[in-house]
Amino acid sequence: MSAKKRVAVVGVGTMGAQAAWRLAARGAEVVGYDRFAPGHDRSAAGGETRIFRSAHFEDSRYVPLLQHADALWETLQHETGRELRRLTGCLLMGPTAHHQMATALQSIAEHGLDHEVLDADALAKRFGQFRIEDGDAAVLDRRAGFIRPELTIQTAARRAEELGARIHRYTTVREIVPAGSGVEVRTDTGSERFDAAVVSPGPWVNDLLPDLPWEVDVRRLLSAWYVPTTDAWFGEERPAFIRTAPTHCYGLPSPDGVSVKLGLSRALHRPAGDPNHLDRTVAPEELEIFTELMGRYMPDLNPDPVRLSVYMEGYTESSRPLVGPLPGNSDVVLLAGFSGHGFKLSPAFGDIAADLALDGTSPRPIDFISTQDRTEA
Ligand SMILES: Cc1cc2nc3c(=O)[nH]c(=O)nc-3n(C[C@H](O)[C@H](O)[C@H](O)COP(=O)(O)OP(=O)(O)OC[C@H]3O[C@@H](n4cnc5c(N)ncnc54)[C@H](O)[C@@H]3O)c2cc1C
Numbered sequence: 469m470s471a472k473k474r475v476a477v478v479g480v481g482t483m484g485a486q487a488a489w490r491l492a493a494r495g496a497e498v499v500g501y502d503r504f505a506p507g508h509d510r511s512a513a514g515g516e517t518r519i520f521r522s523a524h525f526e527d528s529r530y531v532p533l534l535q536h537a538d539a540l541w542e543t544l545q546h547e548t549g550r551e552l553r554r555l556t557g558c559l560l561m562g563p564t565a566h567h568q569m570a571t572a573l574q575s576i577a578e579h580g581l582d583h584e585v586l587d588a589d590a591l592a593k594r595f596g597q598f599r600i601e602d603g604d605a606a607v608l609d610r611r612a613g614f615i616r617p618e619l620t621i622q623t624a625a626r627r628a629e630e631l632g633a634r635i636h637r638y639t640t641v642r643e644i645v646p647a648g649s650g651v652e653v654r655t656d657t658g659s660e661r662f663d664a665a666v667v668s669p670g671p672w673v674n675d676l677l678p679d680l681p682w683e684v685d686v687r688r689l690l691s692a693w694y695v696p697t698t699d700a701w702f703g704e705e706r707p708a709f710i711r712t713a714p715t716h717c718y719g720l721p722s723p724d725g726v727s728v729k730l731g732l733s734r735a736l737h738r739p740a741g742d743p744n745h746l747d748r749t750v751a752p753e754e755l756e757i758f759t760e761l762m763g764r765y766m767p768d769l770n771p772d773p774v775r776l777s778v779y780m781e782g783y784t785e786s787s788r789p790l791v792g793p794l795p796g797n798s799d800v801v802l803l804a805g806f807s808g809h810g811f812k813l814s815p816a817f818g819d820i821a822a823d824l825a826l827d828g829t830s831p832r833p834i835d836f837i838s839t840q841d842r843t844e845a
Pocket of ligand 1: 483511512805
């Protein structure tokens with residue numbers, strides 16, 4: 469980079485906080501904007517935990533990006549002295565014949581990832597909290613665990629500020645318009661000019677960019693916390709877990725050792741509607757699927773939830789995120805549509821956004837998620 473570039477970060481949430489950190493670390497002049505403040509719980513982040521894993525059950529092309537993210541998680545922890553991630557492992561369970569199990573095993577084999585395959589007896593001895601069925605496999609991804617989302621976003625944003633970034637809190641960006649060889653960012657109180665902008669508005673992407681040529685379907689996600697009736701969940705090993713099929717679901721033992729958080733997959737999420745008016749009330753019928761899953765696979769969880777929280781997330785049709793320049797304005801780098809699996813990768817996406825905003829290109833293998841020459845949604 470020659471002259472110091474001025475870069476705006478619109479939306480300082482999961483991706484924006486990481487982008488601000490990576491941009492500031494490379495010497496850019498960074499100004500962030502968020503309609504709330506970093507670490508809030510009214511969007512895609514929140515709820516104490518997110519799963520980190522090294523194997524990928526949807527597409528093994530994510531593995532190099534996960535490895536880049538893995539290195540940056542270590543860097544951010546080292547620079548700040550905070551424990552943002554704990555590697556407790558992640559158990560993947562489900563039918564051997566299902567494509568997600570096959571893809572996970574393929575990504576493990578292709579990249580030599582650290583893992584263990586457990587048969588039913590080994591699983592019962594070591595992780596007695598789970599039930600599997602005939603024809604199921606159980607694979608422990610060992611370089612996996614949980615990330616603390618609120619702490620991560622605040623830590624990345626603070627680190628960016630320490631490195632010189634300014635963040636405008638409670639400041640909604642209304643428009644980003646081309647301005648000569650750069651962009652102008654407009655808020656209710658004024659406008660500012662930048663060489664480039666990283667735009668990471670999460671569930672507000674359709675509001676901020678109504679002409680986006682790809683559909684981002686914003687869904688309402690329910691997280692539910694349950695208390696175990698035995699000690700099995702909080703023994704020495706406390707892996708996160710994912711069940712692939714017939715109903716995709718996942719969960720994490722809470723860091724405080726009290727409860728277990730459960731979540732569902734895309735097909736079971738309702739449309740969120742207007743992100744400014746998210747319905748946070750949970751109807752008892754919404755819990756039926758959780759009760760059914762616990763009865764079948766995790767019978768020692770008490771089916772009366774102790775906490776329910778509602779979030780939002782944007783899904784693309786292919787579930788591949790939109791990463792790269794905005795059509796018609798290469799000074800705007802879009803980070804959107806993370807389709808339920810963006811958190812673990814967020815430092816990598818922040819770094820890639822910094823590459824694109826500062827150099828116009830990234831050395832990372834992002835063709836399959838790039839906005840450039842993208843034909844599928
Ligand atoms: C319940 C749930 C569980 C999940 N579990 C996992 C998991 O286990 N592992 C995993 O890897 N991923 C997981 N994900 C996905 C992951 O959390 C998301 O992909 C990620 O948080 C998306 O980040 P984002 O930056 O796009 O959105 P956000 O984190 O929501 O950030 C967007 C930010 O933009 C701000 N903003 C919006 N519009 C404007 C505007 N006009 N002006 C200024 N600011 C604006 C918002 O206030 C917000 O702070 C989960 C998601 C949910 C909801």
